[in-house]
Amino acid sequence: MKNLLALRPYLFRYRKSLAAGIACVIATNFFAVAAPRYLGEAIDLMGKPFEMHEILHKIGLYILFAALSGIMLYLVRQLIIVTSRHIEFDLKNDYYSHLQTLSTSFYDTTGSGELISRGTNDLNAIRDFLGPGIMYSINTLFRLLFAIGAMLAISPLLTLFALLPAPFLSWSVYKRGVSLRFQSKKIQENYASITNLVQENISGIRVVRNYNREEWETSRFEALNQDYYDKNLRLGRIQAGFMAVLTALTALSLIPVIWAGGLGVMNGTMTIGDIAQFVVYVTMLSWPIISIGWVTNIIQKAAAAQGRLDEIFNTKPDIVEPASRQTSETKKPLKGELAFEHVSFAYPSQPEREVLRDISFTVEPGTKVAIVGATGSGKSTLVNLIPRLYDPTSGRITIAGQDIKSLSLGVIRRTIGFVPQSNFLFSDTIRNNIDFGSNGGGIDVIEASRIAMLHDDVEDFPDGFDTMLGEKGINLSGGQKQRACIARALRWHPSILVLDDALSAVDTATEASIFDGLLKKLPETTIVLISHRISTVRNCDRIIVLHDGAIAESGTHEELLQNGRYYADLYMQQMLEEEISALS
Numbered sequence: 001m002k003n004l005l006a007l008r009p010y011l012f013r014y015r016k017s018l019a020a021g022i023a024c025v026i027a028t029n030f031f032a033v034a035a036p037r038y039l040g041e042a043i044d045l046m047g048k049p050f051e052m053h054e055i056l057h058k059i060g061l062y063i064l065f066a067a068l069s070g071i072m073l074y075l076v077r078q079l080i081i082v083t084s085r086h087i088e089f090d091l092k093n094d095y096y097s098h099l100q101t102l103s104t105s106f107y108d109t110t111g112s113g114e115l116i117s118r119g120t121n122d123l124n125a126i127r128d129f130l131g132p133g134i135m136y137s138i139n140t141l142f143r144l145l146f147a148i149g150a151m152l153a154i155s156p157l158l159t160l161f162a163l164l165p166a167p168f169l170s171w172s173v174y175k176r177g178v179s180l181r182f183q184s185k186k187i188q189e190n191y192a193s194i195t196n197l198v199q200e201n202i203s204g205i206r207v208v209r210n211y212n213r214e215e216w217e218t219s220r221f222e223a224l225n226q227d228y229y230d231k232n233l234r235l236g237r238i239q240a241g242f243m244a245v246l247t248a249l250t251a252l253s254l255i256p257v258i259w260a261g262g263l264g265v266m267n268g269t270m271t272i273g274d275i276a277q278f279v280v281y282v283t284m285l286s287w288p289i290i291s292i293g294w295v296t297n298i299i300q301k302a303a304a305a306q307g308r309l310d311e312i313f314n315t316k317p318d319i320v321e322p323a324s325r326q327t328s329e330t331k332k333p334l335k336g337e338l339a340f341e342h343v344s345f346a347y348p349s350q351p352e353r354e355v356l357r358d359i360s361f362t363v364e365p366g367t368k369v370a371i372v373g374a375t376g377s378g379k380s381t382l383v384n385l386i387p388r389l390y391d392p393t394s395g396r397i398t399i400a401g402q403d404i405k406s407l408s409l410g411v412i413r414r415t416i417g418f419v420p421q422s423n424f425l426f427s428d429t430i431r432n433n434i435d436f437g438s439n440g441g442g443i444d445v446i447e448a449s450r451i452a453m454l455h456d457d458v459e460d461f462p463d464g465f466d467t468m469l470g471e472k473g474i475n476l477s478g479g480q481k482q483r484a485c486i487a488r489a490l491r492w493h494p495s496i497l498v499l500d501d502a503l504s505a506v507d508t509a510t511e512a513s514i515f516d517g518l519l520k521k522l523p524e525t526t527i528v529l530i531s532h533r534i535s536t537v538r539n540c541d542r543i544i545v546l547h548d549g550a551i552a553e554s555g556t557h558e559e560l561l562q563n564g565r566y567y568a569d570l571y572m573q574q575m576l577e578e579e580i581s582a583l584s
C-alpha cells in the first residue's frame, strides 16, 4: 500500500478533474438513492383510492432523479477514468525517459523482456487502480453512506437483516479474487514465454532454417500455446462459476428483507412502498459491496506493480553529468587528444574480476592507433570507457587534457564518433539512420556515406537514401551495415573516431579506400581502431597490444615485428594462413 504513495505527484497534477469527479460521485449517489423514495410513495398511493396525476407526478420525479444520477455517472467516468488515462500516459513517458538515462551496466543485468513487461503489465495494473479502483472505492463509500442512511430512516431492523450477508459477499469476492489473480499471473507468465519464443524465433529465423529446426520449433510453440489455451479456459470456468454464485447470493439476500418486511406490513409498522424501496436499495448495494473485495485486489495488485516500477525509478545512473558542466557553450567538441592514465576496470556485475589493468597511453590529435590482442583480452572494454559507457574502477581518462568525468556527456559524445562491434540500425530510411542524433552541421549525409564507401551501393537501390531498412537493417549486407554505421559516426565530424572491429565484414580493398578517405577528409581526427587483421593495423601510427587486460607491448608495425613477441606471432600466424589459403 505504501508503494502507492509514489503516485501522489501524478494525482496532485490532476487534482481539479479528480475533485470534480469526486463531486460527481457524490451527486450520482445522492440522486440514485433519492429516486426509490418516489417509487415507494407511488406504490403506497396505489394502495388506496388515488388520482392518476399524483402517481404520474411521483413517477416523473423518480425518472428525473434516475436520469440525473445517470448523467452524473457519465461525468464520473469522463473525469476519473480519463484522468487515469492521463496519468498512465505521463507514467509511461516518465518510465521511458528514465530508461534512457540509465547506464550501460544496468542493461548488462536487466533483460529487455523484463523492462517491457514492467512498462506494460505493471502500468496497466496501476491504471486499473487509478481509474476503476479509485472510482469504485469512492462510489462504494458514498453509496453505502446514502443508501444505509435512507434504509435506517425506514427501518433499522430491516437494515440489519439486509446487510447481514454483506461481509460474507465482500470476503468471498476478495478470496476468489486472490485465486483469480494467481491464475491470471500464471497466464501472464505463459504469455511472456510465448512472446519470447516468437520474438527469438523470428529474429533467429535463418539459424532455425539452416539447422532444419522448423518442426521442432513449431512443436515447442504448440506446446506453449496449448498450455496458454488450457489456462485461459480454466480461468474462464472459474469466472463463470463465480459470477453465478454472486448473482444467487445477491438474490438470496432479499429473502430476509421480504420476510421481515412482510411481518412489518402485517403488524402495520411498514408499508408495501417501504418494502419496494428497500428491495431497490438492497439491489443497489449489491455491486458496491461486491466491489469492496474486488477493489481490495486491484489495490494490492497495483501496490505490487508500483513496487516493481519503483525498483526501476529508484535506480540511479552510474554515469552522471558533472553539475558544473551543463551549460550550452561547453557543448562544442574538443580536440582529439586522448590519454589513459593507469586505468583499471572491472564490470559492475563482476567487481572482483579485473578486465583491464593499469592501462596508460597518450594519443596526439590526428594520430591513428590500433588496439590488437586475442579475443577476450579487453579491447572492446577499453574503447567503451572512452565515451563513458562505463567509468574506470581506478585511474583516469582525459580528452584534450581534461578528465572526462569533469566534461558534460554531451561534449564527450559529440567529440567521439563510436562504431561498436555489434552494429545496430533502426527500422527507418538509410538517410535517417546516418543522420541519427545529428543537429545539423558536421559532414552531410551524402559526404559521410562517400567516405564510408557506402554511397555507390545506396545509389543502386531504387529508393536510394530513402530506402526503408527492415528490422536491424536486415535488407543490407553485413558490409553495408558496417559502412552505414561508420557513415553515422562520421556525420558528426568527430575529433575522435572509435572503430571497434567495424570493418570485419568489408573486403581489404574497400577497407583501404575507407582509410584513404578518412585520412584525406578528416586528417585531424584521431582514430582508435580495433582489428584482428594485420593488413588493417599495419599502417597505423601506433599499435597497442593487449594481453589479458594489460598492455603487453606497443609501437609501430616495424618496431613490434622486431620485438618478436605477441604482435610478431600474430603476424606470422596470419601470413601463414594467407599462404595456406593461396595454395588451396
Ligand SMILES: Nc1ncnc2c1ncn2[C@@H]1O[C@H](COP(=O)(O)OP(=O)(O)OP(=O)(O)O)[C@@H](O)[C@H]1O
Pocket: 108, 347, 349, 350, 355, 373, 374, 375, 376, 377, 378, 379, 380, 381, 382, 421
Ligand atoms: N558486459 C560485461 N559484463 C561482464 N563481463 C564482460 C562484459 N563484457 C565483456 N566482459 C568480459 O570482459 C572480458 C573482455 O571482453 P572484451 O569484449 O573487452 O574482449 P575483446 O578483446 O574485445 O574480445 P573480442 O576480440 O572477442 O571482441 C571478457 O572476459 C568478457 O567475458
